[in-house]
Amino acid sequence: MSTRTTDLPVARRVEHVMGMPVSLALRGRHAGDRYGEAAWARALAVLHEADRVFSTYRADSYVSRLDRGEIGVAECPPEVAEVLALGELARVQSAGAFDVRRREPGGREVLDPSGVVKGWAVQRAAQALAALADTDVCLSAGGDLVCRVADHRRPAWRIGIEDPHDPSRVVAVVPLRHGALATSALTHRGPHIVDARTGQVPTAVASVTVVADDLTWADIDATAAFAHGADALHWLRGRPNRSAVVVWGDGSVDTHAA
Numbered sequence: 001m002s003t004r005t006t007d008l009p010v011a012r013r014v015e016h017v018m019g020m021p022v023s024l025a026l027r028g029r030h031a032g033d034r035y036g037e038a039a040w041a042r043a044l045a046v047l048h049e050a051d052r053v054f055s056t057y058r059a060d061s062y063v064s065r066l067d068r069g070e071i072g073v074a075e076c077p078p079e080v081a082e083v084l085a086l087g088e089l090a091r092v093q094s095a096g097a098f099d100v101r102r103r104e105p106g107g108r109e110v111l112d113p114s115g116v117v118k119g120w121a122v123q124r125a126a127q128a129l130a131a132l133a134d135t136d137v138c139l140s141a142g143g144d145l146v147c148r149v150a151d152h153r154r155p156a157w158r159i160g161i162e163d164p165h166d167p168s169r170v171v172a173v174v175p176l177r178h179g180a181l182a183t184s185a186l187t188h189r190g191p192h193i194v195d196a197r198t199g200q201v202p203t204a205v206a207s208v209t210v211v212a213d214d215l216t217w218a219d220i221d222a223t224a225a226f227a228h229g230a231d232a233l234h235w236l237r238g239r240p241n242r243s244a245v246v247v248w249g250d251g252s253v254d255t256h257a258a
Contacts (some may be wrong), residue, residue: 008031009032022140023043025137027138028134034092035077036132039128046124046240049081050124067112084100084119094228097196097227097228098227100113119144145181145215147179155175158173162185171245186208195227201228202232204228205228207246207248210244233256243256
């Protein structure tokens with residue numbers, strides 16, 4: 001006998017962490033019970049710790065102190081070296097379009113690993129939910145998601161992709177059973193994404209959504225592709241096991257299937 005989604009209990013939770021809304025939907029056995037609540041608490045603890053270590057808005061974070069030269073990488077938690085290594089790998093693989101370091105107008109080099117940290121931290125937080133048996137999970141942070149469907153008889157989570165030119169519209173709906181989805185756009189945060197090679201904000205592309213096995217690389221690749229501007233889709237086609245939805249500056253939409 002098949003399991004109908006409408007027969008399953010669903011619990012939703014939301015909290016503001018790392019400067020963004022983080023929401024959880026649990027569907028199935030542990031939705032709303034003490035095991036689900038405990039897993040949610042563990043996931044939030046992971047995110048709060050990431051904020052303590054990596055926030056560029058907190059003067060006392062390890063990354064802020066590292067940026068000011070007060071400490072070295074060896075004096076930071078090992079996760080800092082891990083994130084910086086991911087950032088360097090992303091810089092190399094993106095041919096320099098993505099970088100965790102940037103230069104200010106005065107010439108000072110600034111360390112800002114935020115483009116890695118968000119997806120990396122949420123992927124780690126999702127691990128706290130992985131042990132919930134017979135429970136579907138959708139963990140979202142600022143619109144980037146990690147999803148799991150525990151039973152093949154149940155439908156996938158359906159993720160709407162916002163139109164960056166008109167946020168009241170959806171340009172595509174992506175069914176997601178296991179994996180992650182991340183979108184990079186300027187719609188809600190302004191011109192925060194630049195091509196690290198030029199320091200310029202790309203104008204040819206309006207948003208890039210990437211589906212991958214994990215959110216660390218879905219988020220990195222969405223940002224790197226956006227930084228590539230007019231070459232966003234061409235660059236993504238060379239990435240392994242990535243699907244994508246690209247909305248261009250003129251409103252047209254292209255897709256790429258893994």
